[in-house]
Amino acid sequence: MNKTHRLPPVAQKVTMLENLPILSWNIHDSVMSQEGPKMEDSDFVNILTQSSVFCLQETKQEFFLPNYECFNSTRKGSRSGGICIGVHRSISKQVKLVKTNCPDFQAITFYP
Secondary structure, three states, rough: OOOOOOHHHHHHHHHHHHHOOOOEEEEOOOOOOOOOEHHHHHHHHHHHHOOOOEEEOOOOOOOOOOOOEEEEEOOOOOOOOOOEEEEOOHHHHHHHEEEOOOOOEEEEEEEO
């Protein structure tokens, strides 16, 4: 008897997460001094959109990208710091923001 073996749903999700492209990048401000907003730079956007999840540091302001759920944390009254975790909308329903008491720390968790 020839049986086809399939992974159970939980194992399928784990396999998906094992192959999840994640990018972490200190962008040193979301606005370039002479060129303007980095979101208007096609190379910058192309690099971000190659990942399912991106983690940006030193955004200095809230950051948004189409087709991504963006979790932002900025320092109130300051032009330094700022972080953004972007999750592609195709997997964003499996993501939850982890609550912390530290404004300079942000994390997400994946769940089935």
